[in-house]
Amino acid sequence: MSQTFKQLIALLSSFSLSLILLVHAQDQSGFISIDCGATENSTYTLQASGLNYIPDTTFINTGENKLILPEYRDGYILPYISLRSFPEGIRNCYKINVTSGIKYLIRAAFLYGNYDGQNKVPDFDLYLGPNLWDSVRFPNASEATTIKELIHVPLRNYIHVCLVNTASGVPFISAIELRPLPNAAYGTQMPNDTLALAVRYDTGPTALNYTLHRYPSDVHDRFWEPAERSDWTQLSTSSTINPDYNHNVPSFVMRTAATPKRANESLNFYLEPDDQNSACYLYMHFAEVEELQANQSRQMYITKNGQPIIKSFSPNYLSTDTIRISTAMSERSYFSIFAANNSILSPILNALEIYTVKEFLQSETNQADDNFDQIFCLLLKMIVEAITNIKATYKIKRNWQGDPCAPQVYSWEGLNCSYHANEPPRIISFQVMEYAIRDLSSSGLTGEIALSISNLILLQTLDLSNNNLTGPIPDFLSELPHLNVLNLEKNNFGGSVPAGLIEKGRNGSLSLSFV
Incomplete structure (x- = not known):
């Protein structure tokens, strides 16, 4: 390993x-x-x-x-x-x-x-x-x-x-x-872009004496890896580095920095995209770790494929600054940090994070919006929650996990959804209830009939036969307005059958089996 x-x-x-x-x-x-x-x-x-x-x-x-x-x-x-x-x-x-x-x-x-x-x-x-x-x-x-x-x-x-x-x-x-x-951390051009980590490097230390840290050294519990390079050497300080409070890069990362081994050279690295035309963000973290003399200066600028993208700047002494670079990546790209012409000292880099933008284009199933009938939305939400609760109560292992409709290939068994371009999917029919209840016969169910079933107000068939259900037969079953088939055979119920169910059985509006 x-x-x-x-x-x-x-x-x-x-x-x-x-x-x-x-x-x-x-x-x-x-x-x-x-x-x-x-x-x-x-x-x-x-x-x-x-x-x-x-x-x-x-x-x-x-x-x-x-x-x-x-x-x-x-x-x-x-x-x-x-x-x-x-x-x-x-x-x-x-x-x-x-x-x-x-x-x-x-x-x-x-x-x-x-x-x-x-x-x-x-x-x-x-x-x-x-x-x-x-x-x-x-x-x-x-x-x-x-x-x-x-x-x-x-x-x-x-x-x-x-x-x-x-x-x-x-x-x-x-x-x-x-x-x-912090919501201001890892800002992107589009609000709330999702970012996938490519690399997170502590560029200053040597790998031989480096111990990888997490929380509490990093208050956000990020993992920092060493990025030792044969053409880089290290600068360091024992002083505490003040954080950039948006990113809170820990002091133990920032108090070391990479710099070129040879004078007048640049810090170079390249980025190979996993996907063609992917968008990437680079977050470069800088802090001056040396107390410069009056005749010293460290001025730097950054290029991509030889073209300047960040103009000349100086890192602050014992204080973190983060530079964000947004770039489209259709092929391997080369980045360099150069010393400016008026700089006495070589460039430095304390830490580097690279993320790719994830195109999360599939919307979650719509449960309510301004254009959707609010009564139906409430009904829909109630039914989805009821099915989820029934599944948890009886520990039913069906494909009722994750988003009900999306992605379409993994939608819930027995559920019908509508899919239209540029709109979130919507549940349009509730065959999932019939599917769920039909399959609850001979399912090894125990305990009492779940109260969540009372929320399935469009339910037409309820088959709980051949289980080990106990307790009273609940009155709410007689109040389900569309229920026309109820099979409770071969269980261990106690007490009498509710009068409402018996009456529905007698007048023919309900096919009732409970022996």
């Missing part, structure tokens, strides 16, 4: 536990740290970082809990030892409550660790809501680790993180982490 990835998520300890807990209490507000595949009620706090992890059982009810094999566990912290695999179903989704309109760093981690004993890595797709986030692929079984990271502003008070089986092995996931960011 890659040493970089091991360091990235290794158990780090440089603070006393009391300080960790204090930082945790002050700065961890809004963090969501999910250990996928952990056993139910196994909430825990990592002692070195103070990060609180919770099991994923309240976010999903499909999949299987697994552990990576012991020989692969060296160097990994607890959240990466367990995982959840999904041998059944095409799409399996986590539903995670968030604060709409808040910018989040969303991270999904995958560590194979030969958990299935097959020594064969899968390929599968990762979705955020109805949109493809990325494909999850591994070079080989021994290096089967990867992290996917987005910066995203949810428009609703929840997100769906979905794994899709592409017939190339069983999907799995190790951890999901959400970290709120």
Whole structure:
């Protein structure tokens, strides 16, 4: 397994536990740290970082809990030892409550660790809501680790993180982490663009003596990797670097800087796009780490493919400035940081982040808008929530996960939606109710009849036969206005059949079976 990835998520300890807990209490507000595949009620706090992890059982009810094999566990912290695999179903989704309109760093981690004993890595797709986030692929079984990271502003008070089986092995996931960011961080030309992390480099340190840090060293729990280059050397200071409060790049990153080994040379790097015509954002973080004398100056400018794109500037002493560069990437692009003609000192770069813009064009299913009948919207929302609650109550494993209509290929079984260009999809009929209830016979259901069924006011057929349901037969069944078939046979109900049901059976408006 890659040493970089091991360091990235290794158990780090440089603070006393009391300080960790204090930082945790002050700065961890809004963090969501999910250990996928952990056993139910196994909430825990990592002692070195103070990060609180919770099991994923309240976010999903499909999949299987697994552990990576012991020989692969060296160097990994607890959240990466367990995982959840999904041998059944095409799409399996986590539903995670968030604060709409808040910018989040969303991270999904995958560590194979030969958990299935097959020594064969899968390929599968990762979705955020109805949109493809990325494909999850591994070079080989021994290096089967990867992290996917987005910066995203949810428009609703929840997100769906979905794994899709592409017939190339069983999907799995190790951890999901959400970290709120300042809304001014990682600004883009279009408001609320979604950004996918390409690289995040601490450019100053040498890889040999570098320890990869996360929270609490970085208040936003970002992972910083060293970017050692043979043609670069390092400058450093032991002083604290004041942050740019939009991005809060930690001082331990900013107090080192890369500079060319040879005088009069530039700092050079190139960017190879994954997709043709993709849009990219570069966030270059600068801080002067040397106290310059009166006769010294450090003036720099930045070029792309030999053309100036950022005019001459000077980094501030012990204070972070971030320069954002937006660029379209149709082919490999070369970036250089030059010393200006009047500069005495060589250019520097403290840290670099590169993101690609994700074209999340598929809208989520429309549940209400100004042009949509408000009564029908409320009815629609009530029915979708009822189906979801029935599924959770009876632990029904059907394809009722993620967005109901989108993407179309993964829409809920039995649901009909309309799809029109430039409009969000809409539910137009509720056969899903008939599909759901028809299939609830002989389903191993226990407990009482779910109250959520009372919200399915368009329901025509309800078949709960051949289960182990108990308790009284509820009166609300007689109040469902369109119900004309009700089969409650072969259960263990107590008490009498409600008079309203008996009357409907007698007058022929309801076919009733309850023996």
